Amino acid sequence: MQKPHKTYKTFFAAGVAAAIAAVAVLALLVNIIERKTEAKNPFFRVVDLDDTVSDPAVWGKNFPLQYDGYKRTVDMVRTRFGGSEATPRTPTQADPRSVVAQSRLDEDPRLKTMWAGYAFSKDFREERGHAFMLEDQTYTERQKAVAQPGACMSCHASTYAAHKKLGGGDLLKGFEAMNKLSYPEARKLVDHPVSCIDCHDPKTMDLRITRPAFLEGMRNLKESSGIKDYDPNKTATRQEMRSFVCGQCHVEYCMSSAISGILLA
Amino acid sequence: MKVTGRHAWYAVAVYLGVALGVSIYTFVYAKGYSYLTNDPRACLNCHVMKEQYDGWVKAPHRNVAACNDCHTPHNLIGKFATKANNGFWHSYYFTTQTYAEPIRITARNRRIALNNCRSCHAAVTDAIDGIHQGSGRLDCLRCHQNVGH
Numbered sequence: 585m586q587k588p589h590k591t592y593k594t595f596f597a598a599g600v601a602a603a604i605a606a607v608a609v610l611a612l613l614v615n616i617i618e619r620k621t622e623a624k625n626p627f628f629r630v631v632d633l634d635d636t637v638s639d640p641a642v643w644g645k646n647f648p649l650q651y652d653g654y655k656r657t658v659d660m661v662r663t664r665f666g667g668s669e670a671t672p673r674t675p676t677q678a679d680p681r682s683v684v685a686q687s688r689l690d691e692d693p694r695l696k697t698m699w700a701g702y703a704f705s706k707d708f709r710e711e712r713g714h715a716f717m718l719e720d721q722t723y724t725e726r727q728k729a730v731a732q733p734g735a736c737m738s739c740h741a742s743t744y745a746a747h748k749k750l751g752g753g754d755l756l757k758g759f760e761a762m763n764k765l766s767y768p769e770a771r772k773l774v775d776h777p778v779s780c781i782d783c784h785d786p787k788t789m790d791l792r793i794t795r796p797a798f799l800e801g802m803r804n805l806k807e808s809s810g811i812k813d814y815d816p817n818k819t820a821t822r823q824e825m826r827s828f829v830c831g832q833c834h835v836e837y838c839m840s841s842a843i844s845g846i847l848l849a
Numbered sequence: 850m851k852v853t854g855r856h857a858w859y860a861v862a863v864y865l866g867v868a869l870g871v872s873i874y875t876f877v878y879a880k881g882y883s884y885l886t887n888d889p890r891a892c893l894n895c896h897v898m899k900e901q902y903d904g905w906v907k908a909p910h911r912n913v914a915a916c917n918d919c920h921t922p923h924n925l926i927g928k929f930a931t932k933a934n935n936g937f938w939h940s941y942y943f944t945t946q947t948y949a950e951p952i953r954i955t956a957r958n959r960r961i962a963l964n965n966c967r968s969c970h971a972a973v974t975d976a977i978d979g980i981h982q983g984s985g986r987l988d989c990l991r992c993h994q995n996v997g998h
Contacts, residue, residue, distance in 0.1 A: 586901050594857070594861075595857035595858070595860055595861055598861040598864060598865070599860065599861065599864050602861075602864035602865050602867070603868075604865070605868045605872075606868045607872050609868065609871045609872045609875050610871060610875075612875060612944065613871070613874070613875040613878065613879075616875070616878065616879045616944075619895065619896065619943065619944075622896055623896035624897070626896070626899065634881060649950070755883075770902045782968065822907050823907065823909075
């Protein structure tokens with residue numbers, strides 16, 4: 585048996601060590617509880633989103649990280665595949681842009697000859713990020729060369745809410761109505777370049793197709809192989825939807841004045 | 850009552866017992882045992898991996914490979930050494946919240962993943978490496994970096 589005063593020292597030291605260990609483990613436990621609580625709410629609902637909100641900044645309040653990624657499409661320096669480089673320009677009354685992408689016509693002047701009589705011979709630049717799609721289409725010199733129709737808006741703006749409103753709730757009717765407008769008239773109905781609402785359901789965040797031309801084109805294509813009433817929003821797999829949402833705009837098309845829509849080529 | 854050494858050791862036993870009990874509870878609560886398994890949900894214990902997990906669930910590799918099949922070496926010692934190494938640093942940074950988002954793979958872990966591409970897809974990669982004599986520039990992940998998630 586040890587002497588009492590020595591035992592007390594050991595006993596005291598062991599007590600302090602055990603207390604420190606307990607504090608450390610409890611601190612870790614509380615930290616783990618906090619992290620687990622974070623995981624229960626992957627996003628914090630700041631605003632209520634519905635089918636009329638086109639403004640990506642409003643969606644961005646609920647999804648700040650995704651919104652940051654969306655905003656990175658303004659980048660004209662660190663582009664992954666080269667692409668557009670910022671070219672300064674003097675803003676004018678008609679065209680307030682102070683930065684544009686480099687002109688392909690200046691890079692290869694033969695294009696002006698090859699495309700003579702075609703609007704692209706007046707102005708053809710590298711595409712900039714999604715953030716600029718509406719602005720660049722609004723102010724391109726091509727607008728002056730040829731009167732552009734409202735149909736051009738289909739893939740250069742967030743048209744979902746505008747189509748719905750114009751069609752009185754019917755997407756297809758709104759699309760057909762907008763196609764018939766002149767570009768400046770249609771331009772007044774939209775405010776943003778392609779935005780969250782164009783590919784996401786505001787309630788579930790599921791991917792969805794909002795472009796009537798794509799819905800129509802896919803229905804016709806599937807019908808040719810014997811599938812009736814195909815609707816990607818109902819039957820496409822998630823993996824297909826990941827391509828479809830891009831494909832609803834990134835597609836070859838030809839305009840026909842005989843029909844109201846855009847034909848998928 | 851006279852306090853004897855025996856009483857003191859009882860007290861120490863109580864201290865240590867409490868500390869041990871708290872530790873065991875924390876281990877179980879944090880699903881510490883799950884890290885010994887091959888279940889991808891173990892990686893999801895930390896919500897920082899949610900994006901990667903969600904991506905994997907919807908990507909083609911989910912049918913043939915779990916996290917460990919690509920991210921740890923295909924031998925027992927290497928596997929658990931990698932798990933221990935990554936497990937420690939992931940826990941450290943996640944607990945202290947001192948990591949930058951988006952998270953990025955380290956050079957070592959990237960090498961492991963690359964070796965595992967070659968391990969499963971040997972028939973294809975051997976043929977490619979053969980012609981090019983295993984050039985260092987042949988890097989599956991340069992083009993196929995999104996293949997897993």
